[in-house]
Amino acid sequence: MADIYLVGVGGQGIITASRIIGEAAIIAGKNVLLSETHGMAQRGGSVVCTARIGDMSSPLIPDGSADLLLSFELLETLRGLCKASRQTLVVASNERVVPLSISKQKLSYPTQDYVLTEARKVAKGCVIIDASKIAENVEAPMSSNVVMIGALAGTHVTDLEEKHFEKAIESVIQRMLEENLAAFRAGAKAVAEALTQ
Numbered sequence: 667m668a669d670i671y672l673v674g675v676g677g678q679g680i681i682t683a684s685r686i687i688g689e690a691a692i693i694a695g696k697n698v699l700l701s702e703t704h705g706m707a708q709r710g711g712s713v714v715c716t717a718r719i720g721d722m723s724s725p726l727i728p729d730g731s732a733d734l735l736l737s738f739e740l741l742e743t744l745r746g747l748c749k750a751s752r753q754t755l756v757v758a759s760n761e762r763v764v765p766l767s768i769s770k771q772k773l774s775y776p777t778q779d780y781v782l783t784e785a786r787k788v789a790k791g792c793v794i795i796d797a798s799k800i801a802e803n804v805e806a807p808m809s810s811n812v813v814m815i816g817a818l819a820g821t822h823v824t825d826l827e828e829k830h831f832e833k834a835i836e837s838v839i840q841r842m843l844e845e846n847l848a849a850f851r852a853g854a855k856a857v858a859e860a861l862t863q
Contacts, residue, residue: 667720668824669727673746674738675763676704676711679811682838683738684715686815689834690826691719701725712742719824734823735789738797738814739763743781747788754789757817757857759797759810793817793860800852806845816853821861828854 670687674680684700691698699722704713716727730751737743737758750756764775778794785792795817797810806812812835818824819831828851835846 667722668718668733669731670717670719670734670736670818670823671727671732671746671749672713672715672717672736672738673742674713674759675742676713678713678738678761678763680713680715680738683736683811683815684717686812686831686834686838687717687719687818689837690830691717691824693833693837694826694830696826697721699725712745714746719826734818734821735785736814736818738811740778740781740794741776744776744784747785750785750789752788752790755821755823756785756789756792757814757821758785758792758794759814760794761798761810791861793857795853795856795860797853800856801849804845804848804852806842806849809842809846809849812839812846812849813853813856816850816855817857819850820854820857 672680681702688698688700696719699718702715716725729748732749732754735746735750735756740762743758782792797813800813801807801810819828839846
């Protein structure tokens with residue numbers, strides 16, 4: 667069983683990412699429940715998705731019980747920490763989408779070091795990657811969300827195998843398959859290497 671809490675902002679492909687996780691679980695023969703919550707998602711508003719793999723009765727993850735917080739945007743990592751505990755691994759992209767509430771009030775956006783420090787206070791570990799750069803390096807600049815799916819696979823938080831995710835990517839996305847698979851593999855490698863350091 668695994669509880670995955672995905673956070674980010676509208677336009678980052680988080681809902682597609684959650685669909686890939688769900689499809690990968692189904693391919694692996696696992697039960698899975700998904701949920702999504704988004705407000706002004708098309709305008710950069712917060713987006714939250716959950717993926718609960720195993721025999722669950724609800725798609726909602728109780729506070730403090732996520733196995734993985736997968737964050738697609740740096741500030742959203744802080745907002746997602748309510749689901750974290752000492753059993754939680756945090757994997758975040760360093761992408762910054764400054765919300766209107768911060769820019770209008772001339773507030774400061776938190777630094778990457780601050781996010782790391784706060785995450786490590788409550789979680790068992792935190793890895794921050796440059797998902798956009800990884801996607802660009804494999805010539806798939808629009809696939810940073812798939813890099814983050816690779817990052818999930820690289821944690822081994824679930825017992826899903828890379829082949830399950832790859833088949834799910836092929837099923838859900840169906841375009842630029844080789845580029846998306848390269849993005850997935852690069853994300854998995856980046857996080858696996860970070861976790862062994």
